[in-house]
Amino acid sequence: MIHGRDNELTALGAQAAAASHGETRCAVLTAPSGYGKSALLDALLRSPACQDMTVLRGRCGGASAGAGAYAGLRTLFAPADAPAPDHHPEAAGADDPAVFLPGPGDGRPFTLTSAYPVFRRLSSHVLRLTADRPLVLVLDDAHHCDEHSLRWLDFLLRRAAGRPLLVLLARSSGAQLRAPRAWADLLAHPAVSVTSLGPLGADAVGGLARQVFGVPAHPLLAQQVAAVTAGNPRTVERLLGELRSQGAAPDEAGAQRASELGGAMAAGSVRQLLDREPPEVRSVATAIALLDGTRPPECVTVLADVDQAQADEAIAVLRHAGALTPDGAGLVHEAVRSELLEPLGSRRTAELHARAALLLSDAGRPVEQVAQHLMRMPCAQEPWMSAVLRDAAARAEQRGAFAEAAGYLRRVLEAEPDDAEARLRLALAVAPEDPLSAVPLFRTALAGTPDTFARAGIAVQYAMACLSLPLPATCRAEILGALEAARDALGSGPERDRLRDQVAAVLLLMGRRGTGVAARQHPVTAALPYQPRTDLLQAEALAGLRTALAGHSRETALKEARHAVAAASPQQPPWLLFTAAITLGLADETTEAHRALDAMLRRGGDEPTAWVRVLAGSLRSFLLHRDGAVLDAAAEARSAIDTVDRTGCDVRLVAARAVLASVLVDRGEPRQAERLLSRMGRTEPHRSALASLLYLHARARTRWATGHPAQALRLLRECGWAQETAGVQNPVLAPWWADTCLILAAVRRPADGRELAEQGAERARRWGTPRALGLAALAEGVLTPGRAGLDLLTEAAHQLSTSPAVAEYARAEHALGQALLQYGDEAGARERLRRAAGIAGGCGALALAESARRLLVSAGGRMGHTPGTPAGGLLTTTELKVAGLAVSGASNRQIAQRLFVTVRTVESHLTNVYRKLGVRRRDQLVVALRAVHGRSWPLPGWPVPEGA
Known part of the structure; x- marks a missing residue:
């Protein structure tokens, strides 16, 4: 069975069919040694296309053929031994070519005058053969063919036009031709076509592996074998046979073993090859190994100290031996590189790397390619080397490949430890991967x-x-x-x-x-x-954040944040998009904020680091919680905390843990929230203002939920003092003032909160979001008795219903229902409380939902399905994304990679989706989602990248 050669076999079959119908054809089959030229010819001659054809076959260069003139033709027409089995009786006769073909050892030079009688008689013999049946002439190893034989084939093709004749020549590509000028003339004939055999691909290797092992092979095994053998069929069969003899299975473990064994085989083959080849081949091989696929041809010749012809010949030898990839661009395995470079020693290797760097620089190669050689030296010994490394670091920074840039800059500092610019750039490059390691670098840069x-x-x-x-x-x-x-x-x-x-x-x-x-x-x-x-973009992003935190102009803050997101490039630090996301979130542009965080995770040439994930996850959990996606917020916060725990660093994430504590309060578990916060201790003065505010606000909510209003009020005032001290006047960052008014109303001290409510209302009007206006109306409404208070609470519910603040909307409905109940409007109270319970329960605020249910029952109502709020509609944005990807066929791991979260987070989201939709399996999700939204509703999924 021929694997991976279907197209070539079909093309040759078409040539045979054309010859059978009276068209003279000649096909030249070229490939490196071991690529299966002879096997392909065997398959062609066994095929139906050649079934009724006379076949004459010979091999050039064989011992039986002898040497000298007409050596190739003698293997076809006058073999020294018995006739080949596939020769038909028609090949013999009274006018046998053995009679007029010169014998072995005839070394006369070719002249048409002396060759013409032989050419004419042999052509007449062939034409008589074609009179009865189509004829196939096959010559293997035709690169050894002599000039007389090639000239006669050219002569025959011209004389036999219109006859049923097919000439097949198989020659090794890259091998030295015995008669190059005769080959050039033959290939110029219009009847001649050339078919080149390429290396076997993974599919063909998989077919061979199935034939060897008797079972289908894992795709990774086929890929590894194809790569390490350069697709050479002979080497592929040898490697597969060795794997089987060693008891390896055709699975992923077998793929790893194939890479190791194939590399060892390739290194051994190179070792044997270099032992029998001239020194120039070793020099070229060493240069290729050192240049590592970045080699202009002139660099190989200079580094190997050979001329171009010697280099070309050595590359052909190495490629045919399977040491190089099929295109000759690089080595097939690192084991081959080690085999070539280890004997040099570290000193000689460093000298060659320095020389290679100069050559590549002079050739105008990309600076990163030059820098790669400098990175393999013990140090940057000369000033020009540091300049190259700086340029390479700048290119890496532009691509967002900060880890790569850090490597270059460390080497610069080894040579020039007092370079302040390089130290600061190194700090910025290290920070996304490991901010702890960046701290001493920043401190040194600042001190210097x-x-x-x-x-x-x-x-x-x-x-x-x-x-x-x-x-x-x-x-x-x-x-x-x-x-x-x-x-x-x-x-x-x-x-x-x-x-x-x-x-x-x-x-x-x-x-x-x-x-x-x-x-x-x-x-x-x-x-x-x-x-x-x-940096103008960074300045703009920070200016937008300052405006947002100060609560001055929502429009200005949004303009600056949106421009920062739109213009962000990989070379910008991750915090730029983080800063813009905070601004967008405070402005209630939640979708844009999450997109900015997604872009922060996808950006650049490096994969998102653990610390970038932590930064994005902490902010995402905060945004999700303030929008009422309680369970999503908890999953994101836990994911961020787990990520830090996996780094082995003793870093307490205040923001993520504060969000998690607030979630526990919303879920009706304030004691657990208190234990979580107590393990963190008091918020230290060296924490950021945002982290401190979130901590104080979460602690105050916890104290209130556990029945300690006085302590809650003290903590909320401390939160407010911290905001005022920092200059943070945005009313929605940590709405301590609204919570203070709610607690004062609950403990019947409304007068103490009116001034605070008025101040909050003024700041809310300045910021202008429905969330801010709704919170202001809620704070004033709970402090105001009678119809005026009901009107304010109604306004609060209306404003918050138009904002992303789902939990705050439920709280406003709860407060309004409670006020209506006290006012004596039980019917109106039941409607509001039932809505509050449904919304709060759907978003995960179970404590608020339970409180609304108790009040509803006391008002003579009972909890049923809330009109207008179907269960599926209460899925959070992230839950909808997860459900859509699950429906589209993505696995949990693929969903996690698509959304930049952990598999554990995906499992948590799916559990919530199943619970809310009342299903137990994935295959029930489509029906459940469309039952809620209608059959025309598009599933919220995205294509999953292959291999994710």
């Missing part, structure tokens, strides 16, 4: 920079890159000192205005807006070793 404004630029990057960390107090003091010094010294001008916006935003995030004294400690200097570039 005397200029006030340059220090501020470094401090901005330092603070934002380490957002996911609780920085030690000394680090926080360094950042704050640099920022406050610059703020106090900044004058006017576009560049300084941008820096001022960044400084103000970071100070806001860190909870500091007062005047500092550090400016006197670090005066402005004229000389500056390195001035960090003020």
Whole structure:
């Protein structure tokens, strides 16, 4: 059975069919040694296309053929031994070619005058054969064919036009031709076509593996065998046979064994090859191994110290031996590289890498290719090497491949430890992968920079890159000192205005807006070793966040955040999209905020690191919780916490744990929330302002839920003081003022909360989102008695129903139902409480749902299905995504990779979906979803990338 050669066999069969119908054809079959040329010819001659044809077959270069003129033809027409089995009787006769063909050893040079009598008689003999039946002439190893034989074939093709004749020549590609000029003339004939055999692909290797093992092979095994053998059929069969003899199975484990064994076989073959080849072949092989697929042809010749002809010949030898990939671009296995480079020793290898780097640089190759050779040297010994490594790092930064950039910059610092720019760039490159390791780099860069404004630029990057960390107090003091010094010294001008916006935003995030004294400690200097570039996009993103946190202009904040998201590129640090997502979330553009986080995870040349996942997951959990997706928020928070735990770092994620505690309160488990927060201890002053606010707000909610209103009020006032101190006046970040009003109303102290409610209402009107306006109306409504209070609560429910704040909407309906019950309107109360219970239960706020149910029962009602809120409609956005992907056939692992979450998170979401829809299996999801939304409703799924 011929595997992977169906197309070639079909093409040759078409040539045979054409010859059978009177068209003279010649097909030249070329391939490296071991590619199965002879096997393909055997299959053709056994096929129906050649069934009624006379076949004459010979092999050039064989011992029986002898040497000299007409050696190839003698193997066809006058073999020294007995006639070949496939020769038909018609091949013999009175005018036998053995009579007029010169014998072996005839070394006369070719001239048409001397050859013509032989040519004419032999052509007449062939034409007589074609008179009775179509004729096939087959010559194997035709690269050894002599000039007389090739010239006669050319002569025959011209004389036999219109006769049923097929000439098949098989020659090894890349081999030295015995008669190159005769080959050139023959190939120029219009009846001649050339068929080249390529390497076997994975499918063909899989077919061979099934034939060897008797069972289907794993696709990975076929891929590994095809790669390590360069698709050479002979080597493939040898490797498969060796695997079987060693007891390996054709599975994934067998694929790993195939890679190891195939690499060893390839290395052994190269070793044997180089032992019998001239030194030039080893030199070329070493140059190819060193250049590692980045080689311009001229670099190989210079590095190997050979001329181009020697290089071409050596490459052909290596390719035919299976040491190189079929295109000759690289080695088939690392074992071959080791076999070639290990004997050189480290010193000689370093010298060759330095030389290769110079050659590639002179040839104008990409700087990353040059840098790869410098990275394999013990150190960057010369100034030009550091310059190349800096350029390579810049290219990697532009692609977002920060891990690669970090490697280049570390090598620069080994050679130039006082390079402040390289140290800062290294800190920025390391931070996405490992912010803990970036801290000392930022500190050194900050300490080594005397200029006030340059220090501020470094401090901005330092603070934002380490957002996911609780920085030690000394680090926080360094950042704050640099920022406050610059703020106090900044004058006017576009560049300084941008820096001022960044400084103000970071100070806001860190909870500091007062005047500092550090400016006197670090005066402005004229000389500056390195001035960090003020990135316009980063400045715009931070300016938008500052506007949002200050609660000044929603439109301005949105404009700046959206532009930052739209213009973000891989070279930007991950925190840029994180910052924009906070702004979009505070502005209730939740979908855009989640898209920004998705882009943050997908961006760049590197896979999202654990710390980037933690940063995105912490913010996503916060956004989901404030929108009422309680279970989604819990899953995201736990995923972020688990990710940090897997890194082995003792870092307590305040934001994620605060969200998780609030979820536990919503779920009616405040004692567990209290235990979670108590394990964190008090929020330390070195934590970010946002983390501290979330912690204080969660702790206050926990105290209120456990029956300690006084302590809850104290914590909420502390949260408010922290916001005011930091300059955070956005009413929806941590709405401590609204919760304070609700508690004061519950403990019957409404007068104490009116001033706070008015202040919150003023800030809500300035920010202008339905969430903010609804919370303001809710705070005022619970403090206001009578019809005026009911009107305010009605307005709160209306505003919140148009916002993403599902849980807050349920709370407003609950408060309105409770107020109507006290007012004596039991029918109206039942309607509101039933709605509150349904919404709260659907989004996972079980404590609020249970409270609404109790009030509903006390009002004479009972809980049934809430009109207008079908179960499927209560699926969160993430649950809908997971359900859609599950319906489209994605596995849990594929869904996790598509949504950048853990498999455990996907399982949690699916459990919630099954519970809400009342199903138990995946195959029931389609029916359940369309029963809720209608048969025309499109399933919310996406194509799953192959191999995910």
